[in-house]
Every structure is written in C-alpha cells, then in structure tokens.
Amino acid sequence: MPANVLYGQAGGVTAVINASAHGVIQGVRHHRDHFGRIYAAREGIIGALREDLVDLEREDAASLDALRHTPGGAFGACRYDLGPLESHKHQYERLMEVFAAHDIGYFFYNGGGGSMVTAEKVHVAAQQMGYPLTVMGIPKTIDNDLAGTDTSPGFGSAAKYVATSVREAALDVASMAESSTKVFIMEVMGRHAGWLAAAGGLAQGRPDDAPQIVLFAERAFHRRAFMDRVREIVERVGYCVVVASEGLRDADGQFLSVAESSHVEDWIQLGGVAPNLAEMVRRDLDLKVHWALPDYLQRAAAHIGSATDVEQAAAVGERAVELAVAGENGRMPVIRRESDEPYEWSVDSVDLARIADVETTVPEAFIREDGYHITEAARRYLAPLIRGEARPPFINGLPDYARLGMFPVERRLPPYEL
Amino acid sequence: MPANVLYGQAGGVTAVINASAHGVIQGVRHHRDHFGRIYAAREGIIGALREDLVDLEREDAASLDALRHTPGGAFGACRYDLGPLESHKHQYERLMEVFAAHDIGYFFYNGGGGSMVTAEKVHVAAQQMGYPLTVMGIPKTIDNDLAGTDTSPGFGSAAKYVATSVREAALDVASMAESSTKVFIMEVMGRHAGWLAAAGGLAQGRPDDAPQIVLFAERAFHRRAFMDRVREIVERVGYCVVVASEGLRDADGQFLSVAESSHVEDWIQLGGVAPNLAEMVRRDLDLKVHWALPDYLQRAAAHIGSATDVEQAAAVGERAVELAVAGENGRMPVIRRESDEPYEWSVDSVDLARIADVETTVPEAFIREDGYHITEAARRYLAPLIRGEARPPFINGLPDYARLGMFPVERRLPPYEL
Numbered sequence: 001m002p003a004n005v006l007y008g009q010a011g012g013v014t015a016v017i018n019a020s021a022h023g024v025i026q027g028v029r030h031h032r033d034h035f036g037r038i039y040a041a042r043e044g045i046i047g048a049l050r051e052d053l054v055d056l057e058r059e060d061a062a063s064l065d066a067l068r069h070t071p072g073g074a075f076g077a078c079r080y081d082l083g084p085l086e087s088h089k090h091q092y093e094r095l096m097e098v099f100a101a102h103d104i105g106y107f108f109y110n111g112g113g114g115s116m117v118t119a120e121k122v123h124v125a126a127q128q129m130g131y132p133l134t135v136m137g138i139p140k141t142i143d144n145d146l147a148g149t150d151t152s153p154g155f156g157s158a159a160k161y162v163a164t165s166v167r168e169a170a171l172d173v174a175s176m177a178e179s180s181t182k183v184f185i186m187e188v189m190g191r192h193a194g195w196l197a198a199a200g201g202l203a204q205g206r207p208d209d210a211p212q213i214v215l216f217a218e219r220a221f222h223r224r225a226f227m228d229r230v231r232e233i234v235e236r237v238g239y240c241v242v243v244a245s246e247g248l249r250d251a252d253g254q255f256l257s258v259a260e261s262s263h264v265e266d267w268i269q270l271g272g273v274a275p276n277l278a279e280m281v282r283r284d285l286d287l288k289v290h291w292a293l294p295d296y297l298q299r300a301a302a303h304i305g306s307a308t309d310v311e312q313a314a315a316v317g318e319r320a321v322e323l324a325v326a327g328e329n330g331r332m333p334v335i336r337r338e339s340d341e342p343y344e345w346s347v348d349s350v351d352l353a354r355i356a357d358v359e360t361t362v363p364e365a366f367i368r369e370d371g372y373h374i375t376e377a378a379r380r381y382l383a384p385l386i387r388g389e390a391r392p393p394f395i396n397g398l399p400d401y402a403r404l405g406m407f408p409v410e411r412r413l414p415p416y417e418l
Numbered sequence: 419m420p421a422n423v424l425y426g427q428a429g430g431v432t433a434v435i436n437a438s439a440h441g442v443i444q445g446v447r448h449h450r451d452h453f454g455r456i457y458a459a460r461e462g463i464i465g466a467l468r469e470d471l472v473d474l475e476r477e478d479a480a481s482l483d484a485l486r487h488t489p490g491g492a493f494g495a496c497r498y499d500l501g502p503l504e505s506h507k508h509q510y511e512r513l514m515e516v517f518a519a520h521d522i523g524y525f526f527y528n529g530g531g532g533s534m535v536t537a538e539k540v541h542v543a544a545q546q547m548g549y550p551l552t553v554m555g556i557p558k559t560i561d562n563d564l565a566g567t568d569t570s571p572g573f574g575s576a577a578k579y580v581a582t583s584v585r586e587a588a589l590d591v592a593s594m595a596e597s598s599t600k601v602f603i604m605e606v607m608g609r610h611a612g613w614l615a616a617a618g619g620l621a622q623g624r625p626d627d628a629p630q631i632v633l634f635a636e637r638a639f640h641r642r643a644f645m646d647r648v649r650e651i652v653e654r655v656g657y658c659v660v661v662a663s664e665g666l667r668d669a670d671g672q673f674l675s676v677a678e679s680s681h682v683e684d685w686i687q688l689g690g691v692a693p694n695l696a697e698m699v700r701r702d703l704d705l706k707v708h709w710a711l712p713d714y715l716q717r718a719a720a721h722i723g724s725a726t727d728v729e730q731a732a733a734v735g736e737r738a739v740e741l742a743v744a745g746e747n748g749r750m751p752v753i754r755r756e757s758d759e760p761y762e763w764s765v766d767s768v769d770l771a772r773i774a775d776v777e778t779t780v781p782e783a784f785i786r787e788d789g790y791h792i793t794e795a796a797r798r799y800l801a802p803l804i805r806g807e808a809r810p811p812f813i814n815g816l817p818d819y820a821r822l823g824m825f826p827v828e829r830r831l832p833p834y835e836l
Contacts, residue, residue: 013593015586043596072589078597163816168433168718171490171819175431178461179496184714203816272693292713296602300586304721306815386815397578397724397804398585398621 003105003132004036006053009077009140010044010111010118014154015161015302016313017140018067018074018402020110023317024138025056025064030318031325036103039409043076044109045118049091049416051098053409066402068314069392071302074404080418081114082121085128092125094416099126099133101412106134108320112141112152113357116332120352123330136320137332137352140313142299144195147358148350149334151385153316154299156309159199160386161294161301162188162243167203169292170210170241177239183230183281184241185291186211187274189298191247193361194218196298200243201374202382208233210241212373215273217247218362219371221256227284229372234287244273303399307388312345319347343384421523421550422454424471427495427558428462428529428536432572433579433720434731435558436485436492436820438528441735442556443474443482448736449743454521457827461494462527463536467509467834469516471827484820486732487810489720492822498836499532500539503546510543512834517544517551519830524552526738530559530570531775534750538770541748554738555750555770558731560717562613565776566768567752569803571734572717574727577617578804579712579719580606580661585621587710588628588659595657601648601699602659603709604629605692607716609665611779612636614716618661619792620800626651628659630791633691635665636780637789639674645702647790652705662691721817725806730763737765761802 007024009017021040028038038056041047054075056064067074082091099107109119119137126133139146144155166186173184188196194216201214212233215221233240248256257273274291281289312335319333331349338344366378374382392399425442427435439458446456456474459465472493474482485492500509517525527537537555544551557564562573584604591602606614612634619632630651633639651658666674675691692709699707730753737751749767756762784796792800810817 009593013590046597070589071586072591073593075593076596077593079594080597160815164721165715165719167816167819168489168720169714171488172431172714172718173490175427175491175493175495176497178494179464179498186715275690275693290713291711292715293709293711294715295708295710296587296590297583297604297710297712300590301583302586303582308815383814388815389809389812391807394807396801397726397806398581401585401589 002034002036004103005038005106005108006041006048006104007038007108008041008044008048008110009073009075010109010115011077011079011141012112012299013073013077014140014142014299015071015157015305016153016310017110018070019310019313020138020140020153020317021074022064022067023314024108024321027318027321031321034325035106039102040075044078044080044111045082046078046080046418047076048098049094049418051101051411051413051416053102055407055409058407059405063402063404068310069302069305069390070402071300074402082118085121085125092129095122096126096129096131097413099131102409105132106324108136108138110138110140112143113146113355113359116352116355117357120330123352134324134329136324138316138320139332139334142196143190143193145193145359145361146355147360148355150337150345151335153309153313155195156306156385157301158196158298159382160306161298161304162196162200163202163386164304165294166200166211166241166243170203173239173241174210180288181290182234182239182287183289185244185274185277185289186242187244187246187272187291187293190217190245192217192359194245194247195362197243197245198362198366198374198378199382199386202379202386208237211243212237212240213242214373215242215244215248216362216367216371217245218367220251221248222251223280227281230281231285242277244277246273248273302392305390306386307390308385310390315347319349323349340380340384343387420452420454422521423456423524423526424459424466424517424522425456425526426459426462426466426528427491427493428527428533429495429497429559430530430717431491431495432558432560432717433489433575433723434571434728435528436488437728437731438556438558438571438735439492440482440485441732442526442739445736445739449739452743453524457520458493462496462498462529463500464496464498464836465494466516467512467836469519469829469831469834471520473825473827476825477822481820481822486728487720487723487808488820489718492820500536503539503543510547513540514544514547514549515831517549520827523550524742526554526556528556528558530561531564531773531777534770534773535775538748541770552742552747554742556734556738557750557752560614561608561611563611563777563779564773565778566773568755568763569753571727571731573613574724574803575719576614576716577800578724579716579722580614580618581620581804582722583712584618584629584659584661588621591657591659592628598706599708600652600657600705601707603662603692603695603707604660605662605664605690605709605711608635608663610635610777612663612665613780615661615663616780616784616792616796617800617804620797620804626655629661630655630658631660632791633660633662633666634780634785634789635663636785638669639666640669641698645699648699649703660695662695664691666691720810723808724804725808726803728808733765737767741767758798758802761805
C-alpha cells in the first residue's frame with residue numbers, strides 16, 4: 001500500500017503559500033496510485049510533533065480549490081525550530097513515531113530559509129534513524145531572500161501590493177501638496193534585505209514620479225544627505241514620496257526602528273522606521289509629513305495578487321510532488337529565470353542543505369549609485385514578477401476566502417509536550 | 419454666448435473624487451449648447467484666486483475617461499478657507515474678477531463639509547456683488563460624516579479597502595497565532611466619526627471571525643475593559659484582531675493618538691492610536707502584538723474601489739450639472755437610499771447652507787450595546803456601499819492612472835498673493 005503524505009507550513013505566511021498547498025494537492029491527485037492519503041500538520045512541525053493532523057481527503061473539492069486564492073497559512077504556520085539531532089534526539093524520535101503511526105512516507109515542508117533548516121534536519125534524522133521518508137522543501141517568503149531560486153513565491157504578490165499602494169498614495173499626496181502634506185513615507189517589510197523597498201521603486205513611471213526616494217536595508221542611512229535630497233525634491237517637484245525598508249540602519253549599524261522608551265509612563269517610542277523618519281523630516285525641514293505602515297496587509301493582499309506569483313507558487317508545490325514520484329529526496333524546487341523579456345521561467349531544484357538558512361540581499365547592480373533608487377537592471381528583474389492580476393472571487397463586496405473543514409486525524413499516540 | 423464652467427476639488431481626496439469630475443465633464447458634454455468651455459481650477463479655490471486654471475477642452479477623451487478610475491485629486495485639492503465676506507471682501511472681489519475675466523458662469527466645487535462652506539460663501543458673495551454665478555457643491559469624503567446625504571462618495575471605496583484588508587491580515591494572524599502574533603491592531607481614518615472602523619466590522623463573517631473588536635471614535639476607551647475583552651478573545655479564539663478609529667479618545671476626552679515627546683533627543687512618540695494600543699496590550703497582557711496604519715493608502719485604493727461608490731460619485735457630478743441646467747443655484751446633489759435590499763438609491767439635492775460644516779457620526783443603533791462591534795442595522799446600511807469591484811486597467815502589473823496634459827488657461831489678470 002502506498003505511503004501517506006504530510007504537508008506543513010512554516011514561517012511568515014504569504015498571499016500565495018496556500019497556492020503551493022494547492023499545487024501539492026494537485027500533484028498528489030495526479031499520482032493517486034503512488035500515494036496514500038494526504039494530511040496536513042497544523043502549525044507545521046508543531047502539529048507533526050503533537051500528532052495534530054488534519055485529513056485533506058475529507059475536504060470538499062471547492063474548498064481545496066479556493067486555497068489557490070486564499071492568503072495566510074490555511075493549516076497554521078509556526079515559528080518553531082527543532083534542536084540539533086545530537087542533543088534533541090527525543091524530538092526526532094517523536095516525529096518518526098508520529099510518521100510511523102500514520103504511515104507517512106512523504107513530508108512536504110513549505111517555508112523560508114529557517115524552515116528549510118527544519119526540513120533538512122528531518123531529512124537527515126530519518127536517514128540516520130532508518131525511517132523511510134522522502135522530504136521535500138517548498139520555497140516561500142515575501143522577503144525574496146531565499147538562496148538558490150530566482151525569486152521566492154510570495155514576494156511577487158507583496159511587491160505588486162507595495163508598488164500599487166505607493167503609486168496610489170502618491171497621487172493623493174501630489175494632489176494636496178500645495179496646501180497640505182509634502183512628504184509621505186511608507187515603510188515596507190524586509191528586516192535584512194530591501195527587496196520590497198526595491199519593488200516600491202517600480203511605481204515610478206517617469207523620472208520625477210513617486211517614489212522619488214527608496215531606502216534600502218543594504219545602505220546605511222545618512223540623515224543630512226537624506227534631508228538634502230528630500231528638500232531638493234520638494235522644492236523641484238512639490239512633494240516627496242519615500243519607500244523605506246524596515247531594516248534601515250544608520251552608519252553605526254543601528255536599526256532606525258529601534259524602540260526607545262521615554263520617561264513618560266505608558267508612552268514609548270514603538271519603533272517603526274516610517275514614524276521615526278517622519279519625525280526627523282519635521283524637525284530638520286519643518287515640512288508636513290504623513291507615513292504609512294501596512295505591516296501584515298502587504299503579505300496577505302491576495303485581492304491584488306500577482307498572477308505570475310500564484311502560478312509559480314502552485315508550480316513549486318506541484319513539482320515537489322513530481323520530484324518525490326521520481327525518487328528524489330531532500331530537495332527543494334526553485335524558480336529559474338530563462339529570460340527577462342519576454343519573461344520565461346522554469347522549475348529546477350536544489351539540495352535542501354545548499355539553501356537552508358542562506359540569505360540573499362539586493363545586489364549592488366540593482367541599487368542606483370547614489371543609493372536612493374533602483375536601477376534599470378532591477379526593473380528588468382522585478383517587473384515580470386508583479387505581472388498579471390490574480391483575483392479572488394468576491395461576495396457582497398468582499399473577497400471570499402477558503403474555509404476548510406479541518407477534519408482531525410484520529411490520534412494514535414500519547415500526547416507530547418513541546 | 420453661453421458662460422464657461424469652472425470645476426474645483428478641495429479637502430482630503432478620495433479614490434473616486436475624479437469620478438465626480440468625470441461626471442461633471444460628462445454632464446457638460448450632454449449639454450454642449452448650454453455651456454461654454456469647461457475649465458478646472460488648480461488646487462480648488464486657491465487656483466480660482468490665483469487665476470491658475472487649466473483647460474479641459476484641450477485634454478484628449480481617453481485621459482478624461484481615465485479620471486473615472488484614478489484616485490487622488492487630478493486637479494489638486496486644497497485645504498484653504500476663505501475668510502468671512504465682511505472682513506475679506508478683497509478675496510471675493512478677486513474671485514469675481516477671475517470669473518469675469520474668463521466668462522465663468524458656473525462654479526462646481528467638489529469637497530467635504532468644510533469645502534461646502536467655501537462654496538456657500540462664494541454663492542452668497544456672488545449674489546451680494548451682483549455677479550451672475552451658479553454655484554453647485556459636489557459631495558466627497560471618506561469620513562462619511564457629511565450631512566444631508568445617505569453616504570458620501572469616497573467612503574464606499576475606503577470602506578471596501580478597510581474591510582478587505584482586515585479580512586486578509588486576519589487570515590495571516592490566525593495562521594501564526596499559535597507561535598507568534600496574537601493581537602493585531604489596524605488603525606483607520608476618521609478623526610471625529612467611526613464610520614471606517616464600522617466598515618472594518620463588515621469583515622466579520624461569523625461570530626468569532628476577525629475583527630473581534632471595533633473601537634469607535636464615538637465611544638470612550640476604557641483600558642481595563644478593553645484588555646479583559648482582548649484576553650478573553652485570545653484565550654477562546656486563539657488571536658484577536660482590533661480595528662480602531664484614529665479619533666479614539668479616553669474617558670477624559672483625550673485622543674489616544676496624542677503626541678507625547680520623550681526626553682531622548684530625536685525620538686518621540688509620534689501618535690497613532692494603533693502603536694499606542696499595541697504598547698498597552700504588550701504591557702498589560704504580555705502578548706505579541708502587530709499593528710498597521712495604512713494612512714493615505716486607504717483613501718487612494720482605487721485598485722479595489724467600490725463599483726457602487728464610483729457610480730454614485732459620477733452620478734452626483736453629473737446631477738450637479740443637470741441642476742445648473744435646470745436653473746437651480748446654491749445646491750448640492752446627495753444620495754438618497756430607497757431600500758437596503760435590494761439596494762436602491764436615487765440622487766436628490768439639498769441647499770448648500772443646510773449641510774455646510776455639519777458632521778454626522780455613527781448612530782447609536784449601529785454600535786453594539788457593549789460598544790465593541792457593529793449591529794445588524796449597521797451591516798444593512800454598510801453592506802451595499804462596498805458592493806461591486808471597480809478596477810482600473812493594469813499595465814505591466816500596475817494600475818494605469820490618468821495623466822492629464824493640464825493645459826494652462828492664459829492669464830488675463832495681475833498675480834494675486836494668497
């Protein structure tokens with residue numbers, strides 16, 4: 001009898017991680033003879049440890065298909081790392097017990113760099129412990145900092161949201177700058193890499209269009225040079241729109257978003273690059289400033305998902321299954337770019353060990369020499385990733401997202417404390 | 419020869435104020451025999467004073483049609499009030515000089531409550547000074563606090579954005595709550611009225627769905643009661659999503675967003691209800707919190723505009739022209755609701771004097787008795803306003819918005835200092 005499949009989600013979720021889940025489910029459907037049942041672990045590896053599994057075979061087809069356009073992690077996604085095999089053997093023994101109890105022969109783990117470390121650990125442990133397990137990683141992260149792949153599913157949709165939002169807010173600012181707000185700052189995610197800030201740069205259609213300034217996590221922030229730039233742009237264009245990486249740091253390497261408590265009880269500076277930059281602009285230039293911090297909105301905005309991104313997310317999920325069918329193990333499907341224009345891509349794969357916990361940042365060639373915007377090379381790279389509009393169905397004016405039954409798989413083992 | 423038309427925009431702009439401009443332009447087109455040329459004043463009344471006019475007759479039809487889906491104020495929108503006629507007669511003399519120099523016989527002013535005060539002042543001044551001028555107000559504000567109308571164009575689209583964003587971000591939070599963020603707070607606009615917070619409540623499909631808490635500008639914030647509620651929801655549901663009005667105040671009437679400077683140079687608390695609430699949750703409940711503050715994004719999000727809203731915005735613009743043709747003066751078209759379900763509405767009109775500077779807030783009947791959510795009556799009112807998806811065309815993955823030529827009308831008068 002063919003072995004069962006376990007799928008799990010981990011790390012910061014995206015608008016398209018469920019499209020990858022759908023890709024895995026589709027892949028398994030295409031190879032019904034090769035696989036037993038398909039289960040999902042709730043909260044990723046946490047559910048695998050706790051034997052908290054749901055049975056996807058019992059979900060109706062329409063709910064599963066709705067995963068393709070539903071943001072967030074439908075099965076729960078954890079921030080939880082396994083310990084080293086040497087010191088935490090009990091964790092791995094428990095995992096293999098759970099896998100054995102439910103005839104799991106395939107483990108698909110959908111996450112970012114940190115989650116691929118977990119996948120690789122499970123892969124190595126199964127081999128060392130003689131448990132027959134095929135482990136596949138499936139890439140995901142809005143940060144686009146995953147190694148070994150041209151882009152990571154999730155980034156394109158967040159990038160499309162950021163570029164669209166900046167373009168729209170800038171029209172608002174431009175219309176009122178004469179007698180109101182002159183500087184607008186939008187903070188975007190990316191603690192270590194400025195990929196989403198770079199994507200904001202795409203909103204600029206002509207030279208003086210917004211955003212006029214992009215601040216990268218990869219470049220030290222120099223207050224006076226920045227202020228000179230803002231002043232010059234406001235004088236020439238009438239207003240200035242800035243997209244800033246949350247990971248922006250000063251020349252000493254200090255994050256601009258660092259929390260600094262005041263002496264007034266219950267009122268402290270809560271971090272956020274945008275509010276801090278805004279206050280500096282007020283002080284140094286005496287200009288009216290507004291700022292926005294979309295936070296989770298930017299990684300959950302399936303209503304303006306990138307069709308390219310959704311397609312790639314599904315493709316890596318489906319390919320993970322194909323690789324398993326082909327007898328591969330310990331690998332992760334990746335996107336390979338064949339050409340920029342027309343944009344062509346294929347799915348390749350790499351060893352999990354090669355990409356686990358390696359971060360990539362925005363390359364020099366993508367940052368304009370003065371450090372304040374993207375280059376043409378960046379545009380060539382970024383533009384195709386946000387192309388195409390993937391839209392969920394709407395009911396009564398609101399997106400209609402998947403509601404799964406989440407049917408629990410009956411437990412066969414004693415409880416386990418994390 | 420028929421007199422010329424002057425159109426102007428004022429106050430905080432919206433995703434659909436340009437749809438009203440398009441309605442005016444369409445209306446004038448339908449009555450070509452009745453009107454001369456149509457001009458727009460740059461920055462509303464500021465452009466009228468400065469004789470800074472653009473000629474809409476010279477724009478190509480495609481650009482004008484693109485106004486229907488373009489957010490922001492295409493002609494510039496001012497925050498600028500005229501003084502009282504008695505003490506600032508020179509302002510009104512200048513206006514009449516500009517109108518006379520360009521054969522302006524019709525003045526259409528598109529704005530909120532404050533801007534209707536300006537429109538009414540111009541109307542009264544023209545009558546007192548014997549200048550033949552038809553003045554029409556056209557309603558607009560995302561705050562939905564305009565009197566005399568069932569809703570104000572701009573609100574429906576912002577409401578759709580807020581409800582969609584909350585629903586999406588909540589899926590993100592729900593998926594990760596087990597090992598990460600447990601409380602998410604989204605701050606929405608509305609300094610004096612909680613209409614947009616109420617709209618966020620629409621995202622709740624079933625009783626324990628997000629948002630579980632809505633905080634209205636109309637209700638005093640009680641910290642302990644709020645914390646008890648959040649704790650209970652996190653324990654029962656696993657996470658808690660809060661939508662908060664920027665105008666939230668405590669029992670003493672103090673805004674929660676008040677800026678409080680610290681003793682540390684260059685780091686001060688910049689206001690924002692969301693970050694302040696987040697810090698309180700951290701302190702009182704020791705829970706991981708995230709917050710979002712979409713600011714201008716919420717009033718410029720034409721990519722997810724409400725089709726109902728766009729239609730109503732165009733309709734009030736067009737009706738303003740019809741009223742002028744019918745010989746009316748000093749009036750503003752308003753939306754009248756005929757029925758909730760099926761949603762039916764018509765366009766009526768009211769005297770400018772009746773609605774100028776009057777604000778409406780969320781009525782008692784729309785706020786749940788405990789003060790923490792909307793009622794069924796609120797849902798019946800709000801639901802139709804966000805219905806239908808008005809979408810701009812996309813080029814290369816980004817919305818393609820109007821770029822007007824903005825052809826200046828030749829000046830005939832000496833310059834004027836504001």
